Amino acid sequence: MMDDIFIGGALDLDTDERHWIPQSDDVAFKPLVLSVSQGYYVNILRVRASGILSRHRHNGPVHALTLRGKWHYLEHDWVATAGDYAFEPPGETHTLVVPEDVTEMATLFHVTGGYVYVDPYGKPLGYEDVFTKLENVRQHYERIGLGASYADRFLR
Amino acid sequence: MMDDIFIGGALDLDTDERHWIPQSDDVAFKPLVLSVSQGYYVNILRVRASGILSRHRHNGPVHALTLRGKWHYLEHDWVATAGDYAFEPPGETHTLVVPEDVTEMATLFHVTGGYVYVDPYGKPLGYEDVFTKLENVRQHYERIGLGASYADRFLR
Numbered sequence: 410m411m412d413d414i415f416i417g418g419a420l421d422l423d424t425d426e427r428h429w430i431p432q433s434d435d436v437a438f439k440p441l442v443l444s445v446s447q448g449y450y451v452n453i454l455r456v457r458a459s460g461i462l463s464r465h466r467h468n469g470p471v472h473a474l475t476l477r478g479k480w481h482y483l484e485h486d487w488v489a490t491a492g493d494y495a496f497e498p499p500g501e502t503h504t505l506v507v508p509e510d511v512t513e514m515a516t517l518f519h520v521t522g523g524y525v526y527v528d529p530y531g532k533p534l535g536y537e538d539v540f541t542k543l544e545n546v547r548q549h550y551e552r553i554g555l556g557a558s559y560a561d562r563f564l565r
Numbered sequence: 566m567m568d569d570i571f572i573g574g575a576l577d578l579d580t581d582e583r584h585w586i587p588q589s590d591d592v593a594f595k596p597l598v599l600s601v602s603q604g605y606y607v608n609i610l611r612v613r614a615s616g617i618l619s620r621h622r623h624n625g626p627v628h629a630l631t632l633r634g635k636w637h638y639l640e641h642d643w644v645a646t647a648g649d650y651a652f653e654p655p656g657e658t659h660t661l662v663v664p665e666d667v668t669e670m671a672t673l674f675h676v677t678g679g680y681v682y683v684d685p686y687g688k689p690l691g692y693e694d695v696f697t698k699l700e701n702v703r704q705h706y707e708r709i710g711l712g713a714s715y716a717d718r719f720l721r
Contacts, residue, residue, distance in 0.1 A: 410656040415643040419650035420630070442628070442652050451628060451652075472598070472607060472675065474576070474630075487571040494575035496598050496607075496721065500566040519628065519675065565626075565652065 411565050416441055422455065422477055422515050429455060430549045436462070441517075443543050443563045449521040450539040456480075456507055456514050464504040464529065465537075469522025471497040478514030480507050489516070502527060567721050572597055578611065578633055578671050585611060586705045592618070597673075599699050599719045605677040606695040612636075612663055612670050620660040620685065621693075625678025627653040634670030636663050645672070658683060 418424060419441055429437040435458035441451040449469070453476065456462060461483075473496075475489040482503040489495055497503070499522070507514050523538030543560060550559040574580065575597055585593040591614035597607040605625070609632065612618060617639075629652075631645040638659040645651055653659070655678070663670050679694030699716060706715040 411654040413641060413654055413657070414650075414652035415641070415645075416650045417643070417646075418648050420648040441650050444626075447626070451650075470600075470603070474673070485569060485571070487573070489571075490573075492574050492576040494570075494572040494597050494607075496570035498567040498569055498721070501569070517630070565654070 411446075414442060414563070414565070419453075420476060420517075422453070427553055427555070430545050432545065434458075438542075438545075440542065440546055440560075440563045442565060443539050443546065443560070444565050445539055445543065446565060448523075448539060449519065450542050451517070451519045452542065453515055453517050457512065459507045459509045459511055462505040462507060463526055464502065465524040465526050466502040466531070467497060467499060467520075467522065467524045469499050469520070471521070472519040473497065474517040476515045476517060478507070478511045480505060480511070480514050480516065482506070502531070567602075570598060570719070570721070575609075576632060576673075578609070583709055583711070586701050588701065590614075594698075594701075596698065596702055596716075596719045598721060599695050599702065599716070600721050601695055601699065602721060604679075604695060605675065606698050607673070607675045608698065609671055609673050613668065615663045615665045615667055618661040618663060619682055620658065621680040621682050622658040622687075623653060623655060623676075623678065623680045625655050625676070627677070628675040629653065630673040632671045632673060634663070634667045636661060636667070636670045636672065638662070658687070 431437045437455050439453040443450050475493045479490045481488040484503045525533045526535040546560040547557040551557040587593045593611045595609040631649045635646045637644040640659045681689045682691040702716040703713040707713040
């Protein structure tokens with residue numbers, strides 16, 4: 410049997426900045442579980458910018474629990490704010506937008522499988538899955554001096 | 566492609582009591598997703614009692630995000646409080662305890678597969694999975710006059 414994982418204060422968004430893995434200047438994530446055995450990951454995404462973040466197509470289900478700020482998809486009518494929950498079905502392509510009046514949004518995403526970044530015509534531009542996430546996490550911890558193996562605590 | 570699900574104020578624990586499905590006098594749950602196609606469910610469990618709640622063995626992974634109160638497993642050292650996150654591995658048998666000084670605990674559980682209630686010797690006493698949950702939900706909505714089909718909004 411694999412080990413459990415316990416992360417005290419996981420939902421504390423204003424925690425030690427070293428826990429946040431930068432993806433770009435305005436986007437970072439905090440990993441909770443990186444399941445390489447079952448092909449999914451659970452993380453908190455933090456965006457400190459507004460506008461269109463990305464358009465992508467999922468091949469597995471996604472569960473989103475909004476913790477702070479506000480966001481929506483161009484393809485849906487709902488707007489997610491703190492405390493809201495969304496299930497996104499496998500096969501969906503959507504375009505993530507953070508409204509102009511939002512300075513920070515944070516959402517817990519449970520992502521099964523992966524997704525492909527696409528242009529408006531569906532042409533692939535890139536991809537993400539638990540393995541690309543793990544690579545980001547390892548590089549970050551190595552860079553800040555904790556060592557790549559610090560990522561192992563999230564690996565299952 | 567199946568439809569998305571959006572639940573505004575999903576984390577609001579003090580919502581309309583009709584949203585809570587009673588399991589016993591002191592235990593109720595609020596469904597978010599009942600995935601009969603993939604064999605998992607996401608729900609908020611609310612316990613208004615202290616002591617040993619149940620001992621059970623999981624055949625799939627579980628993700629727990631504590632929202633209110635405090636609880637722990639006899640088999641682990643950690644104690645979960647609001648904002649804490651736990652991953653429970655497939656194959657684990659554990660005994661859920663709510664400490665005596667807690668009047669209410671609420672936790673978001675994402676349960677893949679199911680679990681079997683067992684006695685201290687591992688003898689099976691009962692079971693739960695997305696289908697037993699769905700049956701509870703249907704019966705509740707029928708009983709309070711919303712009709713069993715009210716459960717369909719959570720079904721995927």
